[in-house]
Amino acid sequence: MAKSNLLKIMAITATITLVGCASKTATDAGEGATSTEAAATATEVVEAAAPVVTEMASAETVASVTEEAAPAVEAAPEATESFILQFKAPEKPAYSEPAVVRPMVNVVYFDFDKAGINPEFRKLLDQHGDYLATTPGAKVILAGHADERGTREYNLALGERRAYAVYAYLKLRGVAPDQMEMVSYGEEMPVSVGKSEADYAKNRRVEFKYQ
Amino acid sequence: MKDRIKIIVGIVLGMMVSAYVQAEFKFIITRGYDQPTTVAVVPFCWQGNQVMPENVAHVIAADLSRTGQYQPLSDENMLSQPCRHDQVYFRDWKLLQQDYLIIGDIAFEQVSQKYQITYRLYDVVRETNIYAAQVSGTRDQVRDLAHLISDGVYQKLAGIRGVFSTKIAYVTLNTENAAPNYRIEVSDADGYRPIELYRSPNAIISLAWSADGRKLAFTHFDNDGRTSIKVVDRISKAVESLPSFPGINSAAAFSPDGKNIAFVNSKTGNADIYLMNLQTKAVKQLTNHWSIDTEPSWSPDGKQLLFTSERGGRPQIYQLWLDTGRVERLTFEGIYNARGHYSSDGKYVIMVHQSTQSFHIAALDVETRQLRILTETELDESPSLAPNGTMLVYGTQDDGRGVLAWASVDGELASIMPSETGHVREPAWSPYLQ
Numbered sequence: 001m002a003k004s005n006l007l008k009i010m011a012i013t014a015t016i017t018l019v020g021c022a023s024k025t026a027t028d029a030g031e032g033a034t035s036t037e038a039a040a041t042a043t044e045v046v047e048a049a050a051p052v053v054t055e056m057a058s059a060e061t062v063a064s065v066t067e068e069a070a071p072a073v074e075a076a077p078e079a080t081e082s083f084i085l086q087f088k089a090p091e092k093p094a095y096s097e098p099a100v101v102r103p104m105v106n107v108v109y110f111d112f113d114k115a116g117i118n119p120e121f122r123k124l125l126d127q128h129g130d131y132l133a134t135t136p137g138a139k140v141i142l143a144g145h146a147d148e149r150g151t152r153e154y155n156l157a158l159g160e161r162r163a164y165a166v167y168a169y170l171k172l173r174g175v176a177p178d179q180m181e182m183v184s185y186g187e188e189m190p191v192s193v194g195k196s197e198a199d200y201a202k203n204r205r206v207e208f209k210y211q
Numbered sequence: 212m213k214d215r216i217k218i219i220v221g222i223v224l225g226m227m228v229s230a231y232v233q234a235e236f237k238f239i240i241t242r243g244y245d246q247p248t249t250v251a252v253v254p255f256c257w258q259g260n261q262v263m264p265e266n267v268a269h270v271i272a273a274d275l276s277r278t279g280q281y282q283p284l285s286d287e288n289m290l291s292q293p294c295r296h297d298q299v300y301f302r303d304w305k306l307l308q309q310d311y312l313i314i315g316d317i318a319f320e321q322v323s324q325k326y327q328i329t330y331r332l333y334d335v336v337r338e339t340n341i342y343a344a345q346v347s348g349t350r351d352q353v354r355d356l357a358h359l360i361s362d363g364v365y366q367k368l369a370g371i372r373g374v375f376s377t378k379i380a381y382v383t384l385n386t387e388n389a390a391p392n393y394r395i396e397v398s399d400a401d402g403y404r405p406i407e408l409y410r411s412p413n414a415i416i417s418l419a420w421s422a423d424g425r426k427l428a429f430t431h432f433d434n435d436g437r438t439s440i441k442v443v444d445r446i447s448k449a450v451e452s453l454p455s456f457p458g459i460n461s462a463a464a465f466s467p468d469g470k471n472i473a474f475v476n477s478k479t480g481n482a483d484i485y486l487m488n489l490q491t492k493a494v495k496q497l498t499n500h501w502s503i504d505t506e507p508s509w510s511p512d513g514k515q516l517l518f519t520s521e522r523g524g525r526p527q528i529y530q531l532w533l534d535t536g537r538v539e540r541l542t543f544e545g546i547y548n549a550r551g552h553y554s555s556d557g558k559y560v561i562m563v564h565q566s567t568q569s570f571h572i573a574a575l576d577v578e579t580r581q582l583r584i585l586t587e588t589e590l591d592e593s594p595s596l597a598p599n600g601t602m603l604v605y606g607t608q609d610d611g612r613g614v615l616a617w618a619s620v621d622g623e624l625a626s627i628m629p630s631e632t633g634h635v636r637e638p639a640w641s642p643y644l645q
Contacts, residue, residue: 113525143436149570151549151563151592152416152637153462153475154519154526156430156438157482157503160459164480183436184459188414193611209435 100134103127106208115161117169128208129173141209142166144184147200152186159184166206242625243279248310251284255315256294264350270357274375279624284309304335325349330360332367342367374400374597378641379604380418380427384634397445402628408443418639421465428463440474454492464507473507473516484518506550510557517551528562544582554600561594561603572605574620585618595640606636
């Protein structure tokens, strides 16, 4: 129940974001945004919307929408290589807010056979990082997943490597290691059981499971 | 009169049961040998007044048929149905172009309460009885007796030990109910008589037999996704949990001497291969590399381990010498090679192989380093060799369902067993059993 509410909010947020942005993007993702189909569709919208947020961080509409989710709005760090160890921790926000809200979106996606953080998800990870860093009592399980191609054991290791990439990123953001636990489900828990690249893309992910 | 009704009811029930079971385990041969050897398995004679629990001749015919090397003759095409040596007329079988003939006679011994099956194998062309033997067992073992006869016949005809009496372990996932339900089952090599060994609402992967066929190791996920290795006894169904360490605990493989288990752990932040002494539970790290190292598998002599590593950029199969620690890359063909397993003679390695798009099962000749692709299905995984090295079972997908499929190592035969409900995956072929 809680999950479906969350997804609704995600979908709505994404729709607002898209409407506020360039019309071309809104049209591209329009099908997904208006569809009332469950989980997978909503997730897809978020995926499509995310890069727009990053690129147009200065646009008023985006800023106002994003602020609802997390007050720590700032320009996303420049896209460099996706190898996590090369990242520098983005600077902390100059101003302080009374409380950092936990982001609504609890999943980030990865490329095939890759465990590097896609630049488009840095903003979301920053929001989770800030929430965890300012809420020392919060604990999260970072659950890595892979798509079904390849062997189950390799995918188990690959899922863990993705969880580790998120863990390392959040650690740089100031999250205490004992707030995070990494697990991997490999290819065992797909969210989309289809055989298309779009299905596979939804399954290559790390989920935040707050305890 | 009463007895006769009982018998008739028994026959009808027996027919219903066998029809049901056959629907469950329907092998479809999708690719076969050009000229299979023809063999007639005549229904075995039975004088008793009890209904036989199995049609022994049909079980044997199905066993031989599944190898793809033999083509049994259907009962209705037989001109005669002899069951004793003096009833055999070779002319009948030559007319039907049969290469071989199998006849049998079943007797029941009151004293031991055992069924005794005497069978004979004939070379029709040479008109000779080339083999005769007797097997016996209890009513519950009649199907085992049929498989034993298949083994005896196959040994005589093909010159190789048969694997009809071996077992296959696999994981089923029932998706019909709201809550997922994973089960480890062990069935006869033909898919019949499945026995449940373990059940869990969470995922189970990576089944591995002990060399004596008594135990199965597997990876179990807990509710939060943490993995651990468990070992289940095939007979008593007792489950032992091996010590767990932070990170992944998976991909267990029993050493040939049964003393150690090779497995994968990632407590260092990255998947590496470890060794655990099953007696003392002492653990030793075998690989230490920043890349993913996984899927350890023993050479038949226990001196080397195959493993999958992406230390070269993509997943490939490597070999580790346990005495010196030397590591050698085995596969160079294709963009993805994983889950390597040695054949029991050590002459080739089977693996999951991706050359362009699809994942197939392939065999690498260790001597010549030549790679042959054995399957035409897609998304193939978890290959497991029969102990005689002629066939392998693997997991693939059919219409969105996980199913088991078989391929001969010579690449000639391919068959698949469609699943009626849920998924069947992670097959592991047992060693020879006592």
